[in-house]
Amino acid sequence: MCALVLAGGQGMRVGGTVPKQFVDVGGRPVVAHTMAVFQSEPTVSHIHVVCAPAWQTFVRRAAGGAGVDKLRTLPEAGDTGIHSLLNGLQVLSDFYAGEEPEHVWVMTHDSVRPLLTPALIRANLDVMRRSGNAITAIQSPEAYMLSADGIQSRELVEREVLWRAQTPMTFTLGFLQRTLLRPWREGTLPPSQSLYTLVRLLCPSMPLFIAPGSPLNFKLTTAEDLHTLEKLLSREG
DSSP: OEEEEEOOOOOGGGOSSSOGGGSEETTEEHHHHHHHHHHHOTTOOEEEEEBOGGGHHHHHHHHHHTTOOOEEEOOBOOSSHHHHHHHHHHHHHHHTTTSOGGGOEEEEEETTOTTOOHHHHHHHHHHHHHHSOEEEEEEOSSOEEEOSSSSOOSEEEOGGGOEEEEEEEEEEHHHHIIIIIHHHHHTOOOOOSSHHHHHHHHOTTSOOOEEEOOTTSOOOOSHHHHHHHHHHHHHHO
């Protein structure tokens, strides 16, 4: 199984000039914390990190500093998260060209979810083995109000049926080639901001199977998130 880590974002919402995945927290860059988790998990054979060319040397050095020797390729990031994912899949298609695509499992993960754990990776892979795909997710602790204008709401969705998708998400390389790469090359891929929504749009009747997530597996979005991460890492230390 290979890990495809997406580290191409600009991270403008956290402020500063350094993208959040490259900010130093707890003595190493965020992306290094993420790579180190995959390094520690024996089921992960290779790590591939999608990033902008200007950050490739930084990522290699960060991997070396964190003792990561599974890093194999650094696909070039695109203009959007989905474009970065597609660039990564093209590189993986070449890297694993000698293997049967249906036998290559690709676990995609946001680099800015550095509190991923080996247990979450294994739980995701357990679901993948049983069901053929796996989406890490957590159940909502609250009900949601539906509102088109942010002023009033006339509907709600009960929390019992709501699950918040996280990463990692795991599919076979063959599935991703057929479902994403082929329509992208043909110019028929619909616009989307995430792998989950894209698969849901393209395969509306296909069941997607839930792997247990964790509230600590949160996505770094704001400066406050970085402060929270630093506090959590200091407790672990």
